[in-house]
Amino acid sequence: MYTEIVKIIEGGLSNDKEKVVNYATVLANNLEKQGEFSLAKKIRSTLSQKKGSLTSLDSLSTRPVDSESRMEIVEISFPQVDANKIILSKYTHEKVFSFIESYNRRDLLLQSGLNTSNTLLLYGPPGCGKTTVAQLISSITGLPLITARLDGLVSSLLGSTAKNIRKIFDYASKRECILFLDEFDVIAKLRDDKNELGELKRVVNSLIQNIDSFSENSILIAATNHQELLDPAIWRRFTSVLTLEKPQKEDIEQLLHVILDGKSTNFLFIPKKMEHLQNALLGLSHSDINTILLNALRNVILSNRDCLTNCDVLKEIYLHKNHSICNEDCLIKYFMDNGATHKEINESMQIPLRKIQGISKAIDRKEM
Ligand SMILES: Nc1ncnc2c1ncn2[C@@H]1O[C@H](COP(=O)(O)OP(=O)(O)OP(=O)(O)O)[C@@H](O)[C@H]1O
Numbered sequence: 315m316y317t318e319i320v321k322i323i324e325g326g327l328s329n330d331k332e333k334v335v336n337y338a339t340v341l342a343n344n345l346e347k348q349g350e351f352s353l354a355k356k357i358r359s360t361l362s363q364k365k366g367s368l369t370s371l372d373s374l375s376t377r378p379v380d381s382e383s384r385m386e387i388v389e390i391s392f393p394q395v396d397a398n399k400i401i402l403s404k405y406t407h408e409k410v411f412s413f414i415e416s417y418n419r420r421d422l423l424l425q426s427g428l429n430t431s432n433t434l435l436l437y438g439p440p441g442c443g444k445t446t447v448a449q450l451i452s453s454i455t456g457l458p459l460i461t462a463r464l465d466g467l468v469s470s471l472l473g474s475t476a477k478n479i480r481k482i483f484d485y486a487s488k489r490e491c492i493l494f495l496d497e498f499d500v501i502a503k504l505r506d507d508k509n510e511l512g513e514l515k516r517v518v519n520s521l522i523q524n525i526d527s528f529s530e531n532s533i534l535i536a537a538t539n540h541q542e543l544l545d546p547a548i549w550r551r552f553t554s555v556l557t558l559e560k561p562q563k564e565d566i567e568q569l570l571h572v573i574l575d576g577k578s579t580n581f582l583f584i585p586k587k588m589e590h591l592q593n594a595l596l597g598l599s600h601s602d603i604n605t606i607l608l609n610a611l612r613n614v615i616l617s618n619r620d621c622l623t624n625c626d627v628l629k630e631i632y633l634h635k636n637h638s639i640c641n642e643d644c645l646i647k648y649f650m651d652n653g654a655t656h657k658e659i660n661e662s663m664q665i666p667l668r669k670i671q672g673i674s675k676a677i678d679r680k681e682m
């Protein structure tokens with residue numbers, strides 16, 4: 315019986331619904347043989363209730379593969395995202411949620427003779443939330459996220475690329491889902507390769523045709539870091555376009571609160587210190603800020619401390635920007651420039667106050 319339970323868990327974790335159903339049925343039969351009638355009945359009734367959605371999910375079990383490499387060309391996930399932890403500017407937040415609303419209430423729009431807005435193009439620098447927003451939409455709508463990385467897909471012969479695109483759209487058409495085309499600009503970049511132009515045209519045309527016949531009951535999201543490379547004909551296919559930029563100062567403040575929620579710090583509720591840290595983090599992506607704070611937290615734990623300080627964070631920002639600390643004096647200057655007091659630097663770096671004061675004077679004399 316334990317074997318069945320383990321198999322059910324395995325099936326659940328790998329999204330193999332068929333395995334879950336088969337082993338749950340075996341489990342119910344075995345329980346019945348052992349006289350556990352009520353539990354067996356409960357399992358069967360749970361299975362029959364979910365049968366509808368299980369059958370449609372089964373259609374996702376045979377994933378498309380690239381005919382050359384035999385590698386799967388899509389990934390399927392069911393992300394669980396806490397919307398409160400995703401920091402979006404007011405306008406972006408509004409746009410994402412109105413896109414979801416327009417999908418959820420598409421029947422109303424169709425009745426009024428309007429098409430649904432179910433195609434979304436996300437663009438912006440790396441690490442600023444394109445994949446995160448696709449996961450958020452999947453999490454809120456409950457639709458499975460089928461991710462196709464186009465860069466992997468065109469690594470094969472160009473002739474197979476159009477075929478692969480077709481396979482991905484065919485696969486996605488089997489049930490309601492979000493088809494997420496990541497690294498979308500790779501199609502546009504093909505232009506620079508030495509491939510035959512006719513072949514490229516076939517790939518772009520295949521993409522356009524597939525987008526045009528994409529089901530209104532599913533969502534298509536494409537993401538790119540190089541929107542300027544996209545063919546205008548493709549660009550036009552997206553009814554919603556959203557740019558995800560690096561976080562502004564107020565977004566950084568929220569991000570710090572989300573990432574450091576429940577952690578002990580010497581700055582999170584001190585506006586002056588926060589102001590300095592926000593300025594120091596300005597220009598970095600959400601992903602960079604996340605990495606910097608997690609690195610700083612790791613160091614605090616490994617050095618057996620319990621409070622994250624502004625100097626811990628500033629040191630990680632300095633390392634992120636310079637990749638090393640060749641000169642300790644420069645780091646001290648960086649701390650000072652970003653609002654750390656002599657005492658904080660002294661405690662953080664175990665450097666005598668006298669030396670810190672000396673550096674401070676050199677800065678005043680403009681020697682540094
Ligand atoms: N808006 C956001 N709010 C909170 N965290 C974010 C946000 N955007 C990104 N992050 C953090 O940064 C990480 C990387 O973001 P994501 O993968 O969404 O970036 P991307 O734009 O898809 O980057 P790439 O162009 O490299 O694919 C996320 O796992 C998350 O931790």
Ligand SMILES: [Mg+2]
Nearest residue numbers: 444445496537
């Ligand atoms: Mg991404």
